[in-house]
Amino acid sequence: MTKGAMTTDPILLLDNVSRVHGRDETAVRALDGVTLTVQAGELVAVMGPSGSGKSTLLNLAGGLDQPTTGKVFVEGADVGAMSLRTLAALRRRSLGFVFQDFNLIPSLTAAENVALPLELDGLRVRKARRVALDSLEAVGIPELADRYPEHMSGGQQQRVAIARALVGNRRLVLADEPTGALDSQTGEDVLRVLRSRCDAGAGGLLVTHEARHAAWADRVVFLRDGVIVDSTGTPPSAESLLDAAGAV
Amino acid sequence: MSIRRGLLALLAQEPMYGAQLRSEFESRTGGTWPLNVGQVYTTLARLERDGLVEAAGAADDEGRINYCLTGLGRTEVQGWWSAPVDRGDTPRDELVIKLALAVTVPGVDIQRLVQTQRTATLRHLQDLTKLKRATSDEAGGRRPDEQKELAWLLVLDNLVYAAEAEIRWLDHVETRLARGAKHAPESRTRDTARVYDDRSIEGAK
Numbered sequence: 001m002t003k004g005a006m007t008t009d010p011i012l013l014l015d016n017v018s019r020v021h022g023r024d025e026t027a028v029r030a031l032d033g034v035t036l037t038v039q040a041g042e043l044v045a046v047m048g049p050s051g052s053g054k055s056t057l058l059n060l061a062g063g064l065d066q067p068t069t070g071k072v073f074v075e076g077a078d079v080g081a082m083s084l085r086t087l088a089a090l091r092r093r094s095l096g097f098v099f100q101d102f103n104l105i106p107s108l109t110a111a112e113n114v115a116l117p118l119e120l121d122g123l124r125v126r127k128a129r130r131v132a133l134d135s136l137e138a139v140g141i142p143e144l145a146d147r148y149p150e151h152m153s154g155g156q157q158q159r160v161a162i163a164r165a166l167v168g169n170r171r172l173v174l175a176d177e178p179t180g181a182l183d184s185q186t187g188e189d190v191l192r193v194l195r196s197r198c199d200a201g202a203g204g205l206l207v208t209h210e211a212r213h214a215a216w217a218d219r220v221v222f223l224r225d226g227v228i229v230d231s232t233g234t235p236p237s238a239e240s241l242l243d244a245a246g247a248v
Numbered sequence: 249m250s251i252r253r254g255l256l257a258l259l260a261q262e263p264m265y266g267a268q269l270r271s272e273f274e275s276r277t278g279g280t281w282p283l284n285v286g287q288v289y290t291t292l293a294r295l296e297r298d299g300l301v302e303a304a305g306a307a308d309d310e311g312r313i314n315y316c317l318t319g320l321g322r323t324e325v326q327g328w329w330s331a332p333v334d335r336g337d338t339p340r341d342e343l344v345i346k347l348a349l350a351v352t353v354p355g356v357d358i359q360r361l362v363q364t365q366r367t368a369t370l371r372h373l374q375d376l377t378k379l380k381r382a383t384s385d386e387a388g389g390r391r392p393d394e395q396k397e398l399a400w401l402l403v404l405d406n407l408v409y410a411a412e413a414e415i416r417w418l419d420h421v422e423t424r425l426a427r428g429a430k431h432a433p434e435s436r437t438r439d440t441a442r443v444y445d446d447r448s449i450e451g452a453k
Contacts, residue, residue: 047370049423195381211415212408215373216381222363230367232374 009076011172011203012038012061017070019056019226030056032226033070037235040171043195043204045214048223054207055176057223061205062095062174063087074172092121095172096165098194100180102157104149104164110136111145114164123168135163138200139193155186159193166202173197175206179213191216251283251291253328256300256317260325263304263316266292278379278400280407300324343414347421358425366418373411380404 019031031053038044046054059065060072063079072079074094082090096117097103104113114132119125136142139159149157158178165173175194179187187210195216198204206217214220221231251273258264258272270288273281292315295301300321304314317325343365350356383401 049419192381210412211370211373212412215370215377215408215411217374220367220370220374222367230363232367232371 009073010037010039011042011075012036012205013071013073014057014061014067015071015073017060017067017072019053019060019065020068029226031060031067034223034226034228036221036228038172038203038205039235040201040203041198042219042235043198043206043217045206045208045217045220046223047209047211047214047220049209052223053226054223056226058174058176058205058207061172062097063091089121092117093168094170095174096167096170098158098161098165098173098175098178100177102149102154102161102181104157104160106149109146109148110141110152110160110163113149113160114167117164117170118168131168132163135167136160138166138197139163153186154182155189158182158190162190162193162197166197171202173202173204175204175208177208178206179208179210184212187213250328251287252295253325255288255291256295256321256325257328259301259315259317260322263314265312265314267312269315276396276399278403280403295321351425359422362418362422362425366415369411369414369418373408373415376404376408376411380408 014034014036017031017034018029021028021030034053034057036044036057046057048054056065060067061074063072063074063082066080074090077090079087079090104110105116108116111129111132114135115123115125115128118128118131123131133142133145136145136159139162141156141159141163144152144156144160149160152160161178162173162175165175173194178194179190182190191213194204194206204217206214208214219231219233219235222229254273255269258269258276264272266288267285269292270283270285273283273288292301296303296315298320299318301315302318304316307313347358347361350358350361380401383397383404
């Protein structure tokens with residue numbers, strides 16, 4: 001894909017994806033024929049009871065698991081056709097996870113945590129730090145760059161996690177109950193940050209069981225027994241997104 | 249909703265005429281509860297009859313009368329601030345009635361009913377969230393503008409939490425119904441089926 005070119009490829013596409021655990025009589029269909037797209041600039045929330053397939057969906061989207069049938073595309077590239085090495089590179093360069101419990105490395109500062117995927121990808125330390133600082137700026141906490149996680153509040157740590165998920169050219173953030181450990185106002189602040197990063201062009205997939213937080217998304221899809229049973233809207237067409245981009 | 253008490257609370261701040269009361273009420277509640285002028289004037293007339301408000305002077309050139317609180321009116325407003333809102337007074341909720349009927353009337357796809365409602369309520373929640381996004385998250389300062397913005401945010405938050413509560417309740421209903429279906433003893437299922445059959449036979453007669 002040409003870098004910087006206007007492309008109509010969605011950031012994430014799950015195409016008729018099924019995931020079956022076990023076989024024959026004990027087979028469990030965790031996901032059954034799910035099709036879902038996340039465009040640049042779009043935040044999509046997934047809601048559903050426990051066991052509905054939310055985590056499986058997120059793991060497939062992040063290349064941590066492979067579908068039994070169907071295909072997963074990240075920025076137009078078929079994840080299933082990738083070698084392990086290419087897949088690892090994709091996870092370093094294209095997407096990042098945000099978890100309920102922040103998952104920052106305690107012995108690294110905020111900036112070092114954010115810079116880590118870049119350094120693993122071979123970027124020089126100084127350059128990586130510069131890019132990390134930009135990312136911290138984008139989530140509104142440039143002043144916390146040299147702080148360690150234990151000296152930050154939960155909300156601040158989650159902002160660092162979002163900064164890390166979208167550092168550099170990473171454009172897909174996969175968030176698994178990112179507000180689960182936060183009080184209501186801090187949770188809302190984190191959602192505002194996630195929202196603004198998507199408004200700035202990232203794609204986001206948010207798994208949550210809190211309707212109040214799902215409501216920050218452009219679209220909410222409801223998952224039950226591995227099937228999408230409903231959605232609050234239809235995915236935007238490429239044309240409408242281009243129009244919106246032109247209007248800004 | 250007590251328009252009556254809302255108007256009294258506004259008049260406690262300063263005397264106002266009808267149209268002014270209406271626009272103040274709407275701007276402070278973000279237009280969530282639109283009033284028509286007729287409602288405002290009939291409410292004012294009743295308040296005057298009950299001795300809670302009185303005309304603050306003669307009508308102005310345009311025929312508008314400023315109303316102000318009487319001593320009794322002031323006491324009423326104080327009482328309103330200090331007493332909790334009686335939840336028993338809130339109007340019956342159509343959705344609750346609808347669901348209660350849906351589980352007892354045969355032939356209703358409740359799972360679908362619940363999902364349709366949940367999607368609709370979430371759309372409503374998304375709309376409310378868009379309104380919040382449009383409002384600064386740092387409202388609450390000391391300037392009157394900022395205070396009005398804060399008031400509007402508080403109203404929005406209330407609607408957000410109410411919608412969220414409804415969705416959580418619907419989730420709960422769904423789980424409970426699913427569990428009920430799984431654990432229903434066979435005999436009961438058969439009984440229910442028989443009842444449905446009888447009704448359909450009756451319906452066919």
